[in-house]
Amino acid sequence: MSQTTSTRRVTAADIARSLGISRATVGFVLNDTPGQTISEATRTRVLDEAKRLGYRTNIAARALASGRSRIVLLVLPDWPLDFNLRRNIEEASLALDEAGYALITYTPHPTGHSRPLWEKLQPDVVMSMTPFAPGQAESIRAAGVTRLIPDPEAPVGEEYPEEGPVLQVQYLVDLGHRSIAFAGSADPRVADLVALRRRRANDAALALGLPPLPSSDIQLTDASAGDAIDRWREAGVTAIAAYNDDVAAALVGAGLRMGLTLPRDLSVIGHDDTPLASMFEPRLSTISVNTVGLGRYLAGLALSAVENRPLPPAGPELRVALVPRASTAPLG
Amino acid sequence: MSQTTSTRRVTAADIARSLGISRATVGFVLNDTPGQTISEATRTRVLDEAKRLGYRTNIAARALASGRSRIVLLVLPDWPLDFNLRRNIEEASLALDEAGYALITYTPHPTGHSRPLWEKLQPDVVMSMTPFAPGQAESIRAAGVTRLIPDPEAPVGEEYPEEGPVLQVQYLVDLGHRSIAFAGSADPRVADLVALRRRRANDAALALGLPPLPSSDIQLTDASAGDAIDRWREAGVTAIAAYNDDVAAALVGAGLRMGLTLPRDLSVIGHDDTPLASMFEPRLSTISVNTVGLGRYLAGLALSAVENRPLPPAGPELRVALVPRASTAPLG
DNA sequence: GTGAGGAACTAGCGCGCGCAAGTAACGTTT
């Protein structure tokens, strides 16, 4: 093997041999290893030769020798991947990239039978944007992962301060509505978030002197949405705060097909300001959510777990804003 | 190290030592290695002891020793992740899992600066559901990956036979429409697919004796959709075949806000049968696409590339079906 | 002059696995 062929990978030993120095020196240069002093001349020679020979670190060798895969696995719920979430992922990916880690996103299939990625990849840390599902943390631990974020054993801390439903209810009250319903989603994938938003909507109602809001979880069908509308209107409801824009759209569509005139007969406000909200006729009032900075925060959490770095400052503030459109109107 | 502590991983050597056999034998059992004959008694002892000790293969060691990461990277375009695509991914994941591979999905961020995952993971094969973007194949090759699917150097073969637009046009013609426009999407992420569907719609028009369809790519805004509607109606267009349901919804919403009565004044048909299509008022006619089997096909392609398995049979037939709803009506 | 510390490297083991080449015993065939 006196000549490097184009089919065998270049190793640090090849660089060392080529320059007449030790392989360890090559490694210290390539990793900029703290605590080692390498002359500028040698460092330059190594970096130039690595580039000339087309050296690529063998990540399996590195992982084996160091005991770390440098993979951060981000478990995503089976939610729509919207623009905000995509940006968050890229932010996190970039921050971790700078620290030498690979961010991999993974959405476990709800009824899938494939072995979960945390078993196949042996990541250094597994993060989730929502609390781990029942049994999930145990499965991850059984796969040898010791760093889970959020920590399943930590006391249930403050959740993201979902202020959107508060804004929904306040806006409807400001329009004069006093009998308001909360429409959740029957999709089991988002049950926790639905419950959270329902609770926040009720918090706001209480603070504004209203009784607890009547509430149902609906399927995105005319039948389901129509039933809920019938029940609520019979109870005198004049406005609906919907879990998200899809639920709002299902309600508005069903209401129109039932012969209602919206928003005269019924006001409906959605959440999340998806593109659908501005295409629907009438255009849907909604709540927009700005999650800038969340990705960097998550990356900071991951790095603090694997590298004994300090915890990042408190998470970013989610900014919500009301987007009034034609699906809501003052009462009467 | 005479006693295994709970903090050190269990290795094949531990099993071997415990049973008084060689580590190679342990490996042959755990991998069910072809060409090796191991007694049933020994195999059982090894498997039991591995389970008892909590053995987990060290994937970095395996990758280093075998020269293969057993990772298949699936590059996804920045498209919405709909139900069909999710199912395809799970199918592929399951098929690859059974062969001992990990499927990782990766959507490169359009303006991201993070190092691409094919550099960080050194996958055995990189697959894409669309032709590789300019420069992408080169970047993947530079990262040491030699197996790319589709092969960037292969002659441009048959694309998926997009029959949806044909169905759209045929349906509108069957309703009596003779002046039909094609509405594309201005979203650069889907430019190729828009062009393909436009061409297929024109193929159908030609085959039905119609002239080439007037066509614009619209943003999902009232202004953009409204402009297109104005121009087309002025040219006598009575029906629109839209690239997808979002485009159709933007047109319908804008048309309604312009004071049109749909579908009396204008018929619109979408594509992909998303949930939005059945919530909108009027409910949107559309084309449903059934992609069952595509995931398994992709997995078969990957396995044929890395394991010298035979190529899978021809890809699954995408079944499209017309879903007539209230956004389309006979002319006049 | 001596000793300590720093610069600039080196030698080499270990990480945990895959697997080629090998060994010993036994059974079958010539």
Added chain:
DNA sequence: AAACGTTACTTGCGCGCGCTAGTTCCTCAC
């Protein structure tokens, strides 16, 4: 009886890296 093939294992090298412990030389302070 000898040769061959099969069964059921074993020995041990290599994969490519991280990094500890070490060496040699030089400089500076006392």
